Amino acid sequence: EAGVAQSPRYKIIEKRQSVAFWCNPISGHATLYWYQQILGQGPKLLIQFQNNGVVDDSQLPKDRFSAERLKGVDSTLKIQPAKLEDSAVYLCASSLDYTGLSNTEAFFGQGTRLTVV
Amino acid sequence: GQNIDQPTEMTATEGAIVQINCTYQTSGFNGLFWYQQHAGEAPTFLSYNVLDGLEEKGRFSSFLSRSKGYSYLLLKELQMKDSASYLCAVRDYQGGKLIFGQGTELSVKP
Numbered sequence: 001e002a003g004v005a006q007s008p009r010y011k012i013i014e015k016r017q018s019v020a021f022w023c024n025p026i027s028g029h030a031t032l033y034w035y036q037q038i039l040g041q042g043p044k045l046l047i048q049f050q051n052n053g054v055v056d057d058s059q060l061p062k063d064r065f066s067a068e069r070l071k072g073v074d075s076t077l078k079i080q081p082a083k084l085e086d087s088a089v090y091l092c093a094s095s096l097d098y099t100g101l102s103n104t105e106a107f108f109g110q111g112t113r114l115t116v117v
Numbered sequence: 118g119q120n121i122d123q124p125t126e127m128t129a130t131e132g133a134i135v136q137i138n139c140t141y142q143t144s145g146f147n148g149l150f151w152y153q154q155h156a157g158e159a160p161t162f163l164s165y166n167v168l169d170g171l172e173e174k175g176r177f178s179s180f181l182s183r184s185k186g187y188s189y190l191l192l193k194e195l196q197m198k199d200s201a202s203y204l205c206a207v208r209d210y211q212g213g214k215l216i217f218g219q220g221t222e223l224s225v226k227p
Contacts, residue, residue, distance in 0.1 A: 033215060042204055042217040055212040105150060106215055108159035
């Protein structure tokens with residue numbers, strides 16, 4: 001089966017500019033995650049969707065970051081305006097809708113490496 | 118909230134056994150995952166534990182104690198290609214929020 005698709009792979013922008021990332025999850029996966037991973041750290045959850053509804057966005061800097069998942073499939077993550085500290089890899093992941101004790105691991109895309117200069 | 122702790126880095130010798138520990142605190146637990154991440158690549162799934170005990174999968178095993186908030190990943194017969202970051206992640210009971218630890222950078226030396 002096709003994996004999680006993300007684009008672009010790399011992006012360099014100047015601070016205060018805006019940028020958008022796109023994610024296409026694995027077909028049939030109800031749950032979609034956006035993570036920010038700064039070099040040398042673990043992935044930090046920014047937002048989690050269940051179909052087209054938000055499950056958690058408690059760590060999303062809402063003054064500059066926004067995300068949507070229209071129609072419960074593809075998702076976009078936007079940063080406006082970008083700051084130097086936003087330089088990181090942005091990972092999208094998806095999983096089946098979990099129930100009970102089932103193992104529904106998250107599958108990750110290759111990520112978008114963002115450099116803000 | 119959730120808090121996950123694991124060592125920052127470890128070093129081991131090729132052919133040896135290494136144990137990577139993970140401790141966690143969560144308001145609601147619904148599973149613990151281990152992922153492997155090579156430099157510049159996406160994390161890939163290794164193992165899943167939701168009940169106490171040991172899960173074995175080839176050279177990799179993972180253990181969970183829910184009462185102690187503790188898990189470990191055991192890697193046997195280490196190979197050079199096992200040099201990577203190992204991420205412990207906990208799934209929250211409500212909503213299935215998946216939170217990762219900082220990762221343990223494992224270096225395997227000849």
